[in-house]
Amino acid sequence: xxxxxxxxxxxxxxxxxxxxxxxxAWFGDAYSELRQKVGVPAERKVFETKPELGLKxxxxxxxxxxxxxxxLCVSLYGRSSQxxxxxxxxxxxYMAAIPSNLRVYLEKPVVGIPAHKPGKKGPxxxxxxxxxxxxxESVQQVAKAKDTxxxxxxxxxxxxxxxxxxxxxxxxxxxxxKQPDIQPHQEWLAMRIESNGDHTYAFSNxxxxxxxxxxxxLICGRYFVERIIQDSKDEAGADEFQAQKYLAWEHHTxxxxxxxxxxATTKLDWAKDCLRDPELAQQLExxxxxxxxxxxxxxxxxxxxxxxQLSPEEAQTQVVKHLVNRSxxxxxxxxxxxxxxxxx
Numbered sequence: 001x002x003x004x005x006x007x008x009x010x011x012x013x014x015x016x017x018x019x020x021x022x023x024x025a026w027f028g029d030a031y032s033e034l035r036q037k038v039g040v041p042a043e044r045k046v047f048e049t050k051p052e053l054g055l056k057x058x059x060x061x062x063x064x065x066x067x068x069x070x071x072l073c074v075s076l077y078g079r080s081s082q083x084x085x086x087x088x089x090x091x092x093x094y095m096a097a098i099p100s101n102l103r104v105y106l107e108k109p110v111v112g113i114p115a116h117k118p119g120k121k122g123p124x125x126x127x128x129x130x131x132x133x134x135x136x137e138s139v140q141q142v143a144k145a146k147d148t149x150x151x152x153x154x155x156x157x158x159x160x161x162x163x164x165x166x167x168x169x170x171x172x173x174x175x176x177x178k179q180p181d182i183q184p185h186q187e188w189l190a191m192r193i194e195s196n197g198d199h200t201y202a203f204s205n206x207x208x209x210x211x212x213x214x215x216x217x218l219i220c221g222r223y224f225v226e227r228i229i230q231d232s233k234d235e236a237g238a239d240e241f242q243a244q245k246y247l248a249w250e251h252h253t254x255x256x257x258x259x260x261x262x263x264a265t266t267k268l269d270w271a272k273d274c275l276r277d278p279e280l281a282q283q284l285e286x287x288x289x290x291x292x293x294x295x296x297x298x299x300x301x302x303x304x305x306x307x308x309q310l311s312p313e314e315a316q317t318q319v320v321k322h323l324v325n326r327s328x329x330x331x332x333x334x335x336x337x338x339x340x341x342x343x344x
Contacts, residue, residue, distance in 0.1 A: 001228030002061075002068065003221065013224045014264040015232060015257040017060060019053040020249055039246040050076060051083040059090060072222040075099050078203060081176040084187075088205045095190065095204045095218035102201070103136035105173035109184050110134075128180040134173075139201045142172065143191050150193070153213055155220050166193040167216040171208065190215045232256050235263070235294045242325055244332065267292045 003013035022040070024047040025031060048056070054077050061068065070093040077083050078096030087094045110132040130136075142148060148168050155163040168191045175184040188204040202219050204210075232238040236259040241252045270292045310318065 001225045002066070003072075003224035003228065011224050012264045012267060013228045013231075014260045015228055016066065017057040018253045018257070019057060020246070021050055021053060022047070038244055041246065049080075051080040055083055055086050058087070058092065062090065062092065069093065070095055070218055070221075072218065072225050073097065074222070074226075081174070081179045081182055084203060084205070085179075085182050093204070093206060095202050095206075095215070095222070097200065097202045097219075097222065098139065100140040100199065100201055101138050103138055104142060104189060105130075105134050105136050105175065105184070106142070107134045108173050109136075109175055111175060111180075111184055128177065130175075139172075139189055139191070140199070142170070142189060143168065143199065143201070148191070150191075151212060153216050155217055163220060165195060165216075165220075167191065167212060167219070169212050169215045174203065188215060190219045192216070192219050228260070231263070231294055232260060235298070236260050242329055263294050263297055266297050 001013060002016040004011060022044070026035060026040075027045075027047045054073065058071055071087055073094070073096050075097040078098045079102060084094060084096055087096075109130040111128050112131050113126070113128055114131065148170060150166045150168045152164060153167050155165070157163075169188055171186050172189045173184050174187050176182060186208075188206050188210065190202045190204055192200040194200070200219060204215060204218065206215060206218075236256045238253070238256045241249060243249070243252070
């Protein structure tokens with residue numbers, strides 16, 4: 001997804017790329033016939049994790065010179081040290097959400113394979129370890145530390161009023177024993193406490209002199225990326241896909257992207273052509289009047305393109321068609337579930 005959350009008077013967001021995730025089992029010999037049947041492209045020869053697919057799309061956007069300030073992502077991607085490392089090597093700024101139990105170091109850990117002591121029984125150590133005794137802490141523990149400086153910051157105006165939460169950030173040392181090739185390095189640990197009490201944690205490779213306000217804006221900006229997924233399902237029909245062919249999924253996703261682009265451009269045109277009355281905003285005691293919503297656009301489309309009136313026979317045919325499609329979907333899910341049980 002692609003979001004411009006600093007656009008005035010209101011942010012915009014849309015879909016620019018997509019990849020479908022296929023389970024690892026699909027790339028085994030047992031599924032070769034099924035891959036061919038549904039039309040999985042020949043270039044997808046090996047299994048790719050969701051972080052690997054995400055990285056592929058991000059680098060593709062960079063190669064196509066799509067301008068963006070930072071990569072914002074959920075913890076599914078952010079907890080992958082390999083994913084963050086590849087973004088950093090590509091000189092891409094990121095704010096990557098992480099789970100609360102992820103562990104970090106407040107001091108630099110010295111990492112290596114312990115030397116085998118003379119006379120000590122047992123095999124030599126093979127895995128890298130922390131050698132200088134520095135202990136790791138969960139990011140949740142860091143948030144509760146007495147020297148973590150929390151500040152209340154106002155980020156932006158929204159339709160519910162103002163986005164104003166508690167934020168803190170400190171540089172920590174990160175080392176993942178599962179990725180020993182990536183040496184211990186420093187990252188920003190950005191933290192947020194929302195008005196409902198929820199805590200958010202994220203890593204960022206922003207420069208050392210980055211302000212807390214900028215980090216706070218980034219950690220809050222992910223909301224608009226999540227809106228892309230929500231709108232694509234709720235408003236643009238992404239979750240109504242029923243076909244089984246890979247090419248059909250690509251066509252359906254392309255239509256979803258076109259719908260989201262239409263929504264975004266309509267919102268932008270509306271903001272330019274229909275100026276908001278500052279006196280009304282002052283009268284209502286708010287900073288800005290609401291932006292055009294997707295629901296508003298849908299209502300206008302219904303007025304311009306009214307739905308055709310169906311005869312009773314046509315309506316009955318439509319209902320039967322939908323019931324048959326739902327039955328086929330159920331049968332398909334049961335077949336795949338049976339195949340999965342057979343494989344295990």
